[in-house]
Amino acid sequence: MKQILALAGKDLRLLLRDKAGAFFVFFFPLLFAIFFGLIFSGAGDEQSSIPIALVDEDSSAGSAKFIEKLNKAAELEVLPTTRSQAISLVRSGKRAAYVVLTKGFGPASDRMFWGDAAKIELGLDPSRKAEAGMLEGVLTRYFMEGFQANFTDRGKMRGHLQESIAAMNTAPDSERAYWSPLANSLKMMDDFFAQPTVSGDSGQSGEESSGWQPLKVEVSDVSVKRVGPKNPFDVTFPQSVIWGLIGCAAAFGISLVVERSKGTLVRLRMAPLSRRQVLTGKAVACFVSNLGVSLLMIALAIAAFNVRPYSLPWLALAIVCCSLCFTGIMMLLSVMGRTEASASGIGWAVLLVMSMIGGGMIPIFFMPPWMRLVGSFSPVKWAIITLEGAVWRGFSPVTMLAHCALLLGIGTVFFAIGATIFTRRGD
Numbered sequence: 001m002k003q004i005l006a007l008a009g010k011d012l013r014l015l016l017r018d019k020a021g022a023f024f025v026f027f028f029p030l031l032f033a034i035f036f037g038l039i040f041s042g043a044g045d046e047q048s049s050i051p052i053a054l055v056d057e058d059s060s061a062g063s064a065k066f067i068e069k070l071n072k073a074a075e076l077e078v079l080p081t082t083r084s085q086a087i088s089l090v091r092s093g094k095r096a097a098y099v100v101l102t103k104g105f106g107p108a109s110d111r112m113f114w115g116d117a118a119k120i121e122l123g124l125d126p127s128r129k130a131e132a133g134m135l136e137g138v139l140t141r142y143f144m145e146g147f148q149a150n151f152t153d154r155g156k157m158r159g160h161l162q163e164s165i166a167a168m169n170t171a172p173d174s175e176r177a178y179w180s181p182l183a184n185s186l187k188m189m190d191d192f193f194a195q196p197t198v199s200g201d202s203g204q205s206g207e208e209s210s211g212w213q214p215l216k217v218e219v220s221d222v223s224v225k226r227v228g229p230k231n232p233f234d235v236t237f238p239q240s241v242i243w244g245l246i247g248c249a250a251a252f253g254i255s256l257v258v259e260r261s262k263g264t265l266v267r268l269r270m271a272p273l274s275r276r277q278v279l280t281g282k283a284v285a286c287f288v289s290n291l292g293v294s295l296l297m298i299a300l301a302i303a304a305f306n307v308r309p310y311s312l313p314w315l316a317l318a319i320v321c322c323s324l325c326f327t328g329i330m331m332l333l334s335v336m337g338r339t340e341a342s343a344s345g346i347g348w349a350v351l352l353v354m355s356m357i358g359g360g361m362i363p364i365f366f367m368p369p370w371m372r373l374v375g376s377f378s379p380v381k382w383a384i385i386t387l388e389g390a391v392w393r394g395f396s397p398v399t400m401l402a403h404c405a406l407l408l409g410i411g412t413v414f415f416a417i418g419a420t421i422f423t424r425r426g427d
Contacts, residue, residue, distance in 0.1 A: 003273055007281025011255065012288065029243040029297055034236075034305075050131050050138075051077040053086035053098040062106025069142040070099075076138060090125050097135055098123040109143065117216040118143070124219060136217050229392045230308070235363050237301035238387035241319070242360050242380055244293035245326040246351045250344075252286040253333035256422075257343040279331070279419055286330045290323030307391065314400050315390035321404040321411075322383045328411030329379065331418030335425070354378040359385075379410045 054070065056063050071078050079095065086098035100121035108118035120139060124132050229235050259265050268278055298315065301307035309315045333350065337343030355361055357371060358380030364372060375381040386403040389395030395403070 003271075003277050004281045004284060007268070007273070007278060008285040008288065011252065011282060011285035029240040029247065029293065030300065049075055049077040050097070050135055051095050052079070052135070053081050053089045053095045054078050055081060055083045055086050055098065055100040057083070057103055058101050058105040060106025062109045063101045064106075066101065066105070066109065066143065069145065070139075073138060073142060075134070087123060090123055093125065096125050096131050099135075099139065119216045119218065122217050122219045132219065136219070139217060229388075231306055233301055233305040233307050234392045235388075237297055237305070237307055238384050238391060239360055239363075240301075241294045241297045241322070241387060242355070242383055244297060245290050245322060245383070246355060246360070246380075248286055248289045248293060249326045249330040249333060250347050250351060252282060252289070253330045253336075253347050254340060254344050256282055256334040257337060258340050261338070261340060275423055279422065282334075283327050283331065283415070286327045287323050290326055291319065294319045294323060309391045310394045311390050314395065315387070317400070317404055318386045318390045321407040322386065325379055325383060325407040325411035325414075328413070328415035328418070331422075332414040333418075335418050335421040354380045357381070358383075379407070382406055382410070 054067065056067060067078075067080075070076055079089070081089070083098075083100060086095070086100070089095040090098050100123075102119045102121055104116070105118050105120070108116055122132075122135065122139075124135075259268075265278065298307075298309075298319070302309070329351075333347040334343070336346040336350070355378075357375040358364075358378030359367070359375060360380045364375065364381065364384065367375065382403060385393070386400070386407060389400055389403060
């Protein structure tokens with residue numbers, strides 16, 4: 001055991017003396033986490049479309065026409081549903097808002113000058129206030145498009161005018177004097193639209209009564225219960241841990257090739273030390289480095305970037321399993337090339353491909369479905385998901401243990417393959 005610890009200590013000292021290697025193991029992952037965390041922290045404020053849940057409680061021809069416009073709107077991502085489901089979707093953070101077309105929306109939207117305004121109930125996620133104004137503007141815009149169509153249709157325009165005049169004429173005596181000026185104006189407009197020729201913009205010569213409002217939007221906040229990452233650094237720091245593990249695997253894998261090419265392994269064997277002791281010492285050093293860089297990243301995430309893990313015990317278990325997995329990967333990388341140049345090129349190529357398809361560069365939930373499927377062949381994906389399970393995914397014990405068992409299995413298989421090849425070469 002003394003020999004193994006001495007070999008591990010030697011490898012750790014060599015790693016720290018290599019300034020370039022130490023940078024990519026300890027500092028590059030930190031820069032990665034901060035850089036992409038800052039990018040993602042602003043990504044949620046700018047979306048090409050606002051996801052909303054839409055509820056039609058009116059079920060009229062008028063509400064159906066309005067819903068058809070919203071479904072075609074590029075600014076919105078519409079999901080038809082019920083009121084209770086809509087509120088639940090907003091509370092869980094899956095929709096930015098819900099929109100309810102209340103009873104009487106259709107008939108009210110057909111009345112242009114008389115009666116109560118068409119009413120829309122709007123429930124908002126309080127954390128997405130920036131989208132509230134845009135959403136109200138979009139709803140008003142598409143509602144008013146219906147009014148514009150009425151103004152350009154002489155038959156519809158006269159029908160609305162005559163309906164409004166009739167309603168005013170049947171109003172109670174106490175209100176009839178109040179509405180009389182508007183009724184006279186609407187009668188003049190009706191006479192105007194009855195002319196044989198009407199200019200395209202003549203419909204705009206009508207007057208409005210004081211306080212007339214065609215659309216009323218009632219806004220209310222919805223209490224939100226988050227089930228995803230609460231902080232962009234919840235996503236980037238698990239990625240930074242993986243980059244630290246990648247740096248360790250590459251550094252120690254290449255170091256074994258360097259020792260073999262420069263004759264260091266021969267001298268170690270003359271100590272005398274067995275191949276098993278040499279490999280075990282290298283594995284212990286790699287594992288300790290993996291633990292060190294992982295704990296450093298997580299400590300900085302908690303202390304400086306407000307990352308609050310779902311479960312610290314599960315996080316500790318995930319870090320240990322990820323460290324063991326990448327120790328096995330290190331062993332396999334060390335036998336992929338006989339020279340330092342070939343081992344470095346092959347090792348980093350393999351690790352970068354694993355990272356690209358496994359979520360080390362782009363968060364897994366941003367990937368298209370086909371890439372997530374391909375990424376299932378990458379240990380990086382399972383390592384990131386396991387860490388996220390302890391940080392923000394809220395894995396159950398069964399799910400967490402299953403992912404940890406998978407990582408241990410990958411590490412064991414890779415280490416066994418690498419050690420077997422190393423031994424058979426007789427190095």
